[in-house]
Amino acid sequence: MRKTHEVLRLYYELKLGQRQIARSACLSQSTVHDYLARFASSGLSWPLPSVMTETELESALFPATAKPVERVPASPLPDFAKMQEELQRNKHVTLQLLWEEYRAANPDGYSYSRFCYRYQQWKSSRDVVMRQQHRAGEKLFVDWAGAKVPIYSRDSDAVHEASVFVAVLGASNYTYAEAAWSQDTACWIGAHVRAFEYIGGVPELVIPDNPRTGVIRTCRYEPDLNPTYQEMAMHYGVGVMPARVRKPRDKSKVEVGVQIVQRWIVAALRHRRFFSLTDLNLAIGELLEKLNQRPFRKREGSRASLFAELDRPALRPLPAERFDLSEWSRATVNIDYHIQYDQSFYSVPYQLVRQVVEVRATPSTIEVFHKGVRVASHVRTRKLHAAITDPGHRPKSHRAHLEWPPSRMVQWARTVGTNAAQVVEKILESYPHPEMGYRSCLGIIRLGQRYPAARVEAAAARALQTGAVSFKSIDSILRRGLDQQPLSVPPLQPHAAHDNVRGAEYFQ
Secondary structure: OOOHHHHHHHHHOOOOOHHHHHHHOOOOHHHHHHHHHHHHHHOOOOOOOOOOOHHHHHHHHOOOOOOOOOOOOOOOOOOHHHHHHHHHHOOOOOHHHHHHHHHHHOOOOOOHHHHHHHHHHHHHHHOOOOOOOOOOOOEEEEEEOOOOEEEEOOOOOOEEEEEEEEEEEOOOOOEEEEEEOOOOHHHHHHHHHHHHHHHOOEOOEEEOOOOOOOEEEOOOOOOEEOHHHHHHHHHHOOEEOOOOOOOHHHHHHHHHHHHHHHHHHHHHHOOOOEOOHHHHHHHHHHHHHHHHHOEOOOOOOEHHHHHHHHHHHHOEOOOOOOOOOOEEEEEEOOOOOEEEEOOEEEEOOHHHOOOEEEEEEOOOEEEEEEOOEEEEEEEOOOOOOOEEOOHHHOOHHHHHHHOOOHHHHHHHHHHHOHHHHHHHHHHHHOOOOHHHHHHHHHHHHHHHHHOOHHHHHHHHHHHHHHOOOOHHHHHHHHHHOHHHOOOOOOOOOOOOOOOOOOOHHHHO
16 A cells, blocks of 8 residues: 555645655655655645545556566675675675675676675675754654563552653653553553643654554564554654664664663662552652753753753644544454444444454544445444444345334234234233244234235234234134134033032042
8 A cells, every 4th residue: 555645644734855754654755756746747636635535546646557667687786684694693604605695596696806895885884873963843752661660569469560651852852751551552652642742742753663552564664553653643743753673773862861761760769669650650750850950961951941942942732632542453344244342343334244344442432444434433332242233234124124113013003903903912022022023023014915904903803812823823814714704612611510520429
């Protein structure tokens, strides 16, 4: 899936340059330029129409064309990174051996001298460190600290290790830290929200590492962000630019910030015992304020003074509403056109049976998406095993079946006659659940479409007199015409005068 929409959002809403967009979306700058050029020549305008889907946008910008023929380079370049791993892993591996393996796979490749020259060139370029310059309000670096803080239980000897979240602004080194119960998605997103509120604004970019709560699939070029993390970024209007895997220099600011937090906050709290996360965060807040006010050793000012001078004026304001944490997951639609989430069931259009859909859950709602389009929305229930169903999601046959509740069946029977009403009531009462008698009652109702109401009433009267109250009995009565014949009831035999019908002599 192309990241066209994200590129357009970063360019038109955040006003980022093509280099920044390329890093944020993990694309090449030429690809970003191509996306923007295609959009400019397509005749579309930003913002896009709300009814336009991702598929329609892709079709407008990337019409089907013939696949270009790829050119094969004359001398393929060796994989120097893999070579370096081989040299570090096994001390007996030499450049001569690696070159021979390279020539075996590429007979027209580089000569041995050229091979060694290119390798030395690559190796020397790896060790060059670029001094990064950060603009005010541009980047916020975030990560989890390695050290953890114990929280003790008042009632037992149990100890919980709380994680520490750290965020550092690039220009001023202004630092935020808080403790969290775990490093799951809820704690990760909640820490970001509170970090934005602590600095009182929103930067242009957030630079995280590659935790599972932030990046689902790590990739050097196109990592896939966690949908909840992406949604949070869109809510605050920031771009997320994950650091490259195993490239700590990409986030050196937060690496140093983590080290400082561990030394000046976590280590300073080592002699204190905490019995709640709230108490721990109050203590961290006090030390955090001292850390930001501490004067620099090799320059004038402090983190707080630089923040007030540089970052604070450049930060964009917070949105009017706080981000409502949502969780994304996948589900397969069951044959009853319901999906299961949190031990409850929610309906979707029946056409999506056996399809895989995406579920967005907030504390109050459940939304279901199929191929990026929302197909269902329900109020979230906290009742276990409850089924929330939208009647519009049912097939027509199912809706017709449910249009006949017990009250409506009894009301129809009363229009036919009192006997028909008694038959319907007796059928519904004969089952432990009224729904079990629906089919029998619906069958009697359909008999009223084939026979006159007077005959159905007479058949119901005969069924009540004989005690055969069922659909099959009434259908048999009507088919055989028994409703038009008098019912012969055998006379009752008189009982003997004494109590025992067998006779008094029986006991003698």
